[in-house]
Amino acid sequence: MSTVSPPATESVEVDDLTTPIPESQRTTKVSRQFWIWAGANIAPINWVLGALGVSMGLSLVDTMLVLGLGNLIGVSVFGAFTVLGRRTGLTSMVMARGVFGRRGAYLPAVVQMIVVIGWCAVNTWIVLDLVMALLGTLGWVDQAAANLAARIAVGALIMAIQVVISFFGFRVISAFERWTVPPTLLVLVAMSVAAWGFMDIDWSYPGAGLSGHERLVAMSQVMTAIGIGWGLTWLTYAGDYSRFVSRAVPRRRLFLASALGQLIPVVWLGLLGASLATRGGDIDPGAMIVDNFGALAIPVLLLVVHGPIATNILNIYSFSVTARSLDLDISRKVLSIVVGVLSLIAVVGFVFSHGIAETLDAWLAGVVGWTATWGAVVFVHHTFLDRRTTDFSALADPVGTTRVAAFNPRAIIAFLAGVAMTWMFLYGMVPALQGPIATAMGGLDLSWLAGAVTAGTLYYVLQKGRRLPLRSAGLGGASASIPAPAAPVAVPVAAAVPPVPAAAAPTDGPAA
Numbered sequence: 001m002s003t004v005s006p007p008a009t010e011s012v013e014v015d016d017l018t019t020p021i022p023e024s025q026r027t028t029k030v031s032r033q034f035w036i037w038a039g040a041n042i043a044p045i046n047w048v049l050g051a052l053g054v055s056m057g058l059s060l061v062d063t064m065l066v067l068g069l070g071n072l073i074g075v076s077v078f079g080a081f082t083v084l085g086r087r088t089g090l091t092s093m094v095m096a097r098g099v100f101g102r103r104g105a106y107l108p109a110v111v112q113m114i115v116v117i118g119w120c121a122v123n124t125w126i127v128l129d130l131v132m133a134l135l136g137t138l139g140w141v142d143q144a145a146a147n148l149a150a151r152i153a154v155g156a157l158i159m160a161i162q163v164v165i166s167f168f169g170f171r172v173i174s175a176f177e178r179w180t181v182p183p184t185l186l187v188l189v190a191m192s193v194a195a196w197g198f199m200d201i202d203w204s205y206p207g208a209g210l211s212g213h214e215r216l217v218a219m220s221q222v223m224t225a226i227g228i229g230w231g232l233t234w235l236t237y238a239g240d241y242s243r244f245v246s247r248a249v250p251r252r253r254l255f256l257a258s259a260l261g262q263l264i265p266v267v268w269l270g271l272l273g274a275s276l277a278t279r280g281g282d283i284d285p286g287a288m289i290v291d292n293f294g295a296l297a298i299p300v301l302l303l304v305v306h307g308p309i310a311t312n313i314l315n316i317y318s319f320s321v322t323a324r325s326l327d328l329d330i331s332r333k334v335l336s337i338v339v340g341v342l343s344l345i346a347v348v349g350f351v352f353s354h355g356i357a358e359t360l361d362a363w364l365a366g367v368v369g370w371t372a373t374w375g376a377v378v379f380v381h382h383t384f385l386d387r388r389t390t391d392f393s394a395l396a397d398p399v400g401t402t403r404v405a406a407f408n409p410r411a412i413i414a415f416l417a418g419v420a421m422t423w424m425f426l427y428g429m430v431p432a433l434q435g436p437i438a439t440a441m442g443g444l445d446l447s448w449l450a451g452a453v454t455a456g457t458l459y460y461v462l463q464k465g466r467r468l469p470l471r472s473a474g475l476g477g478a479s480a481s482i483p484a485p486a487a488p489v490a491v492p493v494a495a496a497v498p499p500v501p502a503a504a505a506p507t508d509g510p511a512a
Contacts, residue, residue, distance in 0.1 A: 018324055019396040020089030026246040030257045032174045033082065036241055037234075037261030039177035040314050042184050043307035044289075045126045046266050047273030049226040051288065054277035057208030058218050066219055067270040070227020071263055077375065078231045078238060079259035083251050084382055085239025088392045092239040092318075093325040096374075097395045098470040099381045100415070101407040108374050108415070109325050112236050115367055116319040117339060120162070121346030122363055123308040123315070124155050128351065133290040134301045148351060155347045162309050163340040166316035167333050170244055173313050180306060187303040188265075191293060192272055199292060205278035213442055220445040221427060229368040229448055230266060235375040240318045316340065327399060366433065369426060372448040373418030376456035377411055384460060385476035386468055394470060405469040410462035418455025425450035 053063030081092075088095045093112060096105040128151045136143030141150055165176055195201065210218055223229065238258070245254055276292055293300050320335035328335075394403035426447035427438035438445055463476040 018091070018094050020392055021243045023246060026089075026244055028246045028249055030245060030249050030253050032178065033242060033245065033254060034257040034261040035177040035181050036174055036314070037258055038265050039181040039184075039310035041262050041265040041311070042181060042188065042269065042303070043123065043311050044130055044304055045123060045307070045311075046269035047276070047288070048126060049230070050270030050273030051277035052226060053222045054205070054207065054274050056218050056222060057210050058215075058222060059207040059210075060203060060205040060274055060278055062207065062215070062219055063222065063274045064271060066222045066227045067267055067274070070223045070229070071231055071266050071270075074228040074231020075259040075262045075266075076231070077379075078234050078262060079255040080379070081235050081238035081375070082242035082245075082258040083255055084378075085242035086245045086247065086249070086251075086254055087382075087390075088239065088395075089243045090239060090392055090395060091243060091321045091325060092236050093322045094395055095239055095392070096378065097325075097404060098386070098389075098392065098468070098473070099378055099408065100411045101469045102395075102397070102399060102401060102404045104405075104407040104409075104412055104469075106326055107412065108236075108370075109322050111370055111374075112322050113319055113339075115236070115370065116315045116322070117342050117346060118363060118367070120159070120312045120315045120319075120339060120343035121350060123311045124158055124162075124343065125347050125350035127158070127304050127308050128155055128347075130289055130304045131301065134304065137290055138298075151351050152348055155351070156344055158305065158308055159312075159340050159344045159347070162312040162316055163336050165309070165313045166320070166336045169317070169332075170241065173317060176313065177310060180310065184303050184306050184310075187296075187299045188268070188272075190296065190299065191303075192268070194296065195272060195276060195292065199276075200279060201275045202278040203275070213444075217427075217443040217445070221443070224368055224426075224445045224448055226270060229372075231262060232371045232375060232448060233367045234262065235371050237314060237318050240321055241314070312343075368448050369419060369422040369451060373415055373422060373451040373455040376418060376452040377415050377459045380456045380460050381411070381463070381468075381476075385463055386470070386473045389470065389473045391472065392470070394472060403471050405467075405471070408463075408469045410466070411459055411469075414455045414459035414462060417458055418451040421454040422447045422451030 050063065050067060053066060054060065058066070085092065085095070088098075093105060093109040096108050099105070100108065131154050132141060132147050132151060133143065135141045135150075141147055165172060242254065242258065273288070276288055279292070289300060289304070316336050316339050319339040320332040323330065323335045323338075324332065394401065397403055399406075423433070424435040424437045425445065426433050426435045427443045427445040428434060434443075435447070437450075438447070466476050468474065468476050
């Protein structure tokens with residue numbers, strides 16, 4: 001078991017800290033946050049997800065509406081959590097100790113580790129079809145063959161590169177994104193010009209002609225998977241990277257850099273995928289890209305391979321710092337190897353699976369279910385119950401500390417209730433993810449909303465006026481700089497749209 005992390009003596013050591021990042025180790029270059037999140041989202045999975053809306057029967061206009069509006073709300077919530085990460089200076093799961101308790105935070109940390117393994121696998125698997133198809137176009141492999149060994153070999157190579165980059169921590173990850181994203185953006189521009197300027201895109205594509213309740217149901221399901229849901233899936237990662245941002249950086253700048261870093265590539269790639277899908281409705285990534293961009297095989301191949309690497313170096317890094325929040329006395333580099341091996345095993349399993357739409361829908365629905373509820377509890381805690389705390393060093397104390405409660409049953413109960421309600425209102429493609437309430441409503445999917453409202457409201461009611469896990473914070477709601485509202489606003493979606501919500505302490509740097 002580990003205890004309080006020692007002070008960093010070299011820049012590389014700061015990544016292993018479970019204590020708040022010292023101001024001397026933070027950066028004022030907020031542009032790094034933009035490039036980190038842009039790089040993580042310039043990935044093939046986003047054009048596949050854009051095509052998912054068309055494949056589910058929506059018109060191109062409806063798909064664009066869900067992509068644009070949904071992601072605007074989702075990334076606004078995400079931006080609020082990056083501001084919170086800067087305020088605490090802690091990784092997301094160490095910060096959660098102040099909400100769930102010193103040991104109680106093990107629950108979301110374990111869930112996060114499982115989710116990260118899944119994301120690493122999905123992001124790597126999604127490009128294998130693309131790589132094989134592009135290599136086939138170049139004549140390097142037989143497109144008619146299954147190429148299972150080649151797929152696994154490519155997956156292993158990509159995974160190895162990801163693990164090596166993540167070894168070196170935040171600064172190398174930031175540099176990788178900063179120097180590799182601009183060239184991939186140029187490729188994306190070329191693809192967009194080719195698609196929207198020279199291909200027969202059906203901008204009036206009607207889809208399956210859905211109307212009324214049937215149309216609303218399809219839009220709600222796509223909203224959960226690729227609209228609001230996409231931004232929410234990143235909430236648990238936000239603090240792992242924004243903790244390195246100096247308190248001297250205005251909150252609004254950090255919010256905008258992080259939110260726009262996600263919003264621009266997600267909507268751009270999603271629209272590209274959706275518009276290409278109108279030419280045939282096929283969301284198979286290999287067929288979609290080779291059929292439309294065969295002449296750009298080499299540059300597109302570079303973008304395709306860059307995508308999972310830029311995304312998964314964040315996943316692997318977050319896995320390692322999350323595992324350390326479990327008090328595991330294992331180095332971050334060893335943990336990076338562990339997640340790489342486990343993710344590769346999952347990739348091999350995906351290689352033998354069929355039904356890309358069902359696989360992606362099931363995965364994203366499951367991830368949104370947990371992040372929306374976790375996010376609601378954490379958001380309510382720091383927005384309505386504990387707004388003024390600036391010293392979070394006690395959260396790095398060893399197990400047994402008297403400065404932090406071991407468990408906060410109220411937060412755990414609210415979290416589990418939110419997860420249960422999420423499933424009740426969930427309607428995925430897989431029968432196991434079709435909850436009874438959503439089924440009774442004809443497939444209408446309000447899972448993220450139901451889970452967030454339930455978890456946030458219940459936590460507020462249970463915790464208001466009671467002692468918070470971080471003992472120095474006092475009673476829930478008593479330390480706020482303004483009176484807590486009579487009725488809780490439990491949904492982070494409504495409260496987090498710019499201007500930046502008061503997730504950051506009013507004493508934490510300038511507001512603009």
